[in-house]
Amino acid sequence: MKKTLFDKVWDSHIVDTIKDGPQIVYIDRHLIHEVTSPQAFNELESRNIPVFRPDQVTATADHNTPTQNQHLPIKDERSKKQLEQLAINCKKNNITLYELGHKYNGIVHVIAPELGITQPGMTIVCGDSHTSTHGAFGAIAFGIGTSQVAQVFASQCLLLTKPKSLRVTVNGNLKKGVLPKDVILYIISKLGTNSGTGYFCEYAGDVFENMSMEGRMTICNMSIEMGARGGMIAPDETTFEYIKNREFAPKGSNLDQKIAYWKTLPTDNGAQFDKEYFFDANDIEPMITYGTNPGMGIKITETIPQVNTPSFEKSLAYMNFEKGESLINKPINYVFIGSCTNSRIEDFRIAANFIKGKSKAPNVTAWLVPGSKQVETQIIKEGLEDIFTKAGFELRQPGCSACLAMNDDKIPEGEYCISTSNRNFEGRQGQGARTLLASPLLAAATAIEGKIIDLTEYLTHSLVQEIQ
Amino acid sequence: MEKFTTLSSRAIPLAIENVDTDQIIPARFLKSINKNGFGKNVFRDWRYNKDHTKNSTFILNNPTYSGDILVAGNNFGCGSSREHAAWALTDYGFKVIVSSFFADIFKENALNNGLLPIQVTPEFLKALLSRIEENPETQLGVNLLEQTITVEGTSFKEDFNINSYKKRCLINGYDDIGFLLSKKNKIMAFERQKAY
Ligand code: SF4
Numbered sequence: 056m057k058k059t060l061f062d063k064v065w066d067s068h069i070v071d072t073i074k075d076g077p078q079i080v081y082i083d084r085h086l087i088h089e090v091t092s093p094q095a096f097n098e099l100e101s102r103n104i105p106v107f108r109p110d111q112v113t114a115t116a117d118h119n120t121p122t123q124n125q126h127l128p129i130k131d132e133r134s135k136k137q138l139e140q141l142a143i144n145c146k147k148n149n150i151t152l153y154e155l156g157h158k159y160n161g162i163v164h165v166i167a168p169e170l171g172i173t174q175p176g177m178t179i180v181c182g183d184s185h186t187s188t189h190g191a192f193g194a195i196a197f198g199i200g201t202s203q204v205a206q207v208f209a210s211q212c213l214l215l216t217k218p219k220s221l222r223v224t225v226n227g228n229l230k231k232g233v234l235p236k237d238v239i240l241y242i243i244s245k246l247g248t249n250s251g252t253g254y255f256c257e258y259a260g261d262v263f264e265n266m267s268m269e270g271r272m273t274i275c276n277m278s279i280e281m282g283a284r285g286g287m288i289a290p291d292e293t294t295f296e297y298i299k300n301r302e303f304a305p306k307g308s309n310l311d312q313k314i315a316y317w318k319t320l321p322t323d324n325g326a327q328f329d330k331e332y333f334f335d336a337n338d339i340e341p342m343i344t345y346g347t348n349p350g351m352g353i354k355i356t357e358t359i360p361q362v363n364t365p366s367f368e369k370s371l372a373y374m375n376f377e378k379g380e381s382l383i384n385k386p387i388n389y390v391f392i393g394s395c396t397n398s399r400i401e402d403f404r405i406a407a408n409f410i411k412g413k414s415k416a417p418n419v420t421a422w423l424v425p426g427s428k429q430v431e432t433q434i435i436k437e438g439l440e441d442i443f444t445k446a447g448f449e450l451r452q453p454g455c456s457a458c459l460a461m462n463d464d465k466i467p468e469g470e471y472c473i474s475t476s477n478r479n480f481e482g483r484q485g486q487g488a489r490t491l492l493a494s495p496l497l498a499a500a501t502a503i504e505g506k507i508i509d510l511t512e513y514l515t516h517s518l519v520q521e522i523q
Numbered sequence: 524m525e526k527f528t529t530l531s532s533r534a535i536p537l538a539i540e541n542v543d544t545d546q547i548i549p550a551r552f553l554k555s556i557n558k559n560g561f562g563k564n565v566f567r568d569w570r571y572n573k574d575h576t577k578n579s580t581f582i583l584n585n586p587t588y589s590g591d592i593l594v595a596g597n598n599f600g601c602g603s604s605r606e607h608a609a610w611a612l613t614d615y616g617f618k619v620i621v622s623s624f625f626a627d628i629f630k631e632n633a634l635n636n637g638l639l640p641i642q643v644t645p646e647f648l649k650a651l652l653s654r655i656e657e658n659p660e661t662q663l664g665v666n667l668l669e670q671t672i673t674v675e676g677t678s679f680k681e682d683f684n685i686n687s688y689k690k691r692c693l694i695n696g697y698d699d700i701g702f703l704l705s706k707k708n709k710i711m712a713f714e715r716q717k718a719y
Pocket residue numbers: 117118162163164183185394395396454455458459476477
């Protein structure tokens with residue numbers, strides 16, 4: 056039978072199938088952080104169950120950490136307690152922890168790929184919905200709740216029902232200024248936020264084949280925003296090249312063997328999907344969201360659609376936007392470049408390249424929050440910090456930061472923020488904050504101009520100037 | 524986990540679509556290291572005004588409506604994987620959530636906490652919401668054994684689906700950990716033989 060990439064990985068991880076019930080799926084890698092793990096550790100302790108395979112668990116502190124003065128004691132008592140508890144739990148159970156300040160610390164979905172922990176053909180889970188990020192390597196990776204975190208601790212397995220399969224194919228060449236973030240925002244705006252529920256999604260076509268690993272991670276990261284449990288991209292030479300020489304990647308002949316296996320994973324020609332969508336790369340332009348779910352996105356040149364449902368109107372009222380309005384020239388006071396969607400070195404290079412020699416608008420507060428300590432180090436090594444500081448941007452220390460505003464990095468009430476993160480829900484970046492999701496390029500441009508600009512026109516214009 | 528078989532209760536209509544987990548329990552309340560007490564902050568930013576007074580226009584603050592069943596708009600529980608959302612809803616007192624669509628992770632989390640998510644057709648949901656809005660005393664009957672939801676004393680009724688394994692767990696109050704532990708030998712055999 057012809058199999059999809061998802062089928063191949065899934066089928067190879069089945070321990071047992073329960074009659075009239077779910078399957079027992081083996082989990083290769085379990086990533087944990089301070090917010091969704093403490094109750095799972097409690098559960099184990101109360102039942103006197105040990106962590107079954109501590110070597111397959113990796114922990115980091117990211118959701119609730121400060122992004123300034125990380126060397127000083129944490130001021131917020133409850134945050135401090137949560138981090139201390141993580142350290143205690145990891146120590147007790149022999150789990151490797153990259154705590155605050157460690158050279159490998161950072162956002163869970165940034166560090167695991169960066170360290171070579173994430174590999175093709177694996178099953179990877181974490182108590183965080185954006186675990187889908189790791190699917191960029193051809194792994195089955197998805198977010199789980201805390202009860203399931205406890206299950207994986209106890210047995211290295213989960214009870215699951217096989218999801219349906221969905222494939223999104225995008226062929227063609229992307230236009231100048233169109234980034235992976237625009238591609239995924241475009242797809243979600245077309246399909247809506249629950250089109251993927253019950254499905255695992257594979258992304259196929261030249262657009263993804265030609266994309267860097269960083270870009271593929273941005274794509275898979277947001278699969279959950281269309282409801283899909285996860286997203287996947289077939290592993291290829293780009294994937295193998297990225298993995299080679301990373302800290303925990305297989306080495307030497309072991310790597311050769313692995314690569315030979317990984318090459319067998321891509322979807323067979325003629326394999327069937329339950330649902331398929333096709334898009335043309337040429338139709339994608341720089342995107343931005345205007346509402347309170349990630350599906351409410353438009354091309355920067357478009358206007359807010361006329362939809363007459365109470366939920367849509369409630370959302371526009373929260374954002375203080377009108378139907379039929381264009382977002383171009385809207386003044387913006389906050390810019391956030393960060394989160395597990397866009398906080399890798401590539402994202403900061405793109406931003407720096409645009410910012411170089413310019414200054415941010417006086418009304419703008421611009422936060423740059425690297426996804427990991429390694430990204431931060433690289434930013435400094437490549438001299439990007441200098442560009443950012445000269446332009447008036449604030450380079451902070453790694454963490455989730457204003458993506459979920461659990462720490463002090465909150466956008467004030469009523470303010471608009473152009474954010475490279477993945478969710479624009481009400482209050483996501485702070486109570487009453489209004490989030491507009493966009494690419495790091497549009498975010499950087501907004502910080503310079505102090506308002507939203509027509510990036511497409513700007514780029515064509517600067518291209519013409521370059522040629523002249 | 525508490526057992527669940529049948530429930531008879533009034534219901535609270537929350538006719539909002541895409542209720543995400545950030546609304547159910549905002550991130551700033553996730554700093555706890557145990558599962559208790561999240562109910563007081565469920566729907567925090569909808570229930571309270573900025574000055575911490577109650578927002579009287581929000582349905583949970585309307586004394587006309589009460590009950591252990593929340594009837595909500597399409598795509599309930601989308602967003603983050605935080606199980607705190609399920610803990611907040613159960614801690615507040617909900618035992619059943621009715622919607623025409625649930626996000627995957629939320630559904631799983633609810634079931635793992637004895638909170639029953641009932642998915643109904645959009646037509647049934649619409650009619651149910653208006654019945655409750657018109658008559659807040661509408662009494663609903665949920666029968667997990669027969670997999671039905673009924674407006675009591677009427678023929679207004681719908682069947683719902685639930686995974687039979689999860690159904691057994693809810694009825695008996697079992698959770699997955701015990702089951703998985705009983706399969707340890709199989710799991711270890713799998714580890715020795717795995718082909719990848
Ligand atoms: S950056 Fe945002 S989305 Fe990513 S793991 Fe942190 S909180 Fe979750």
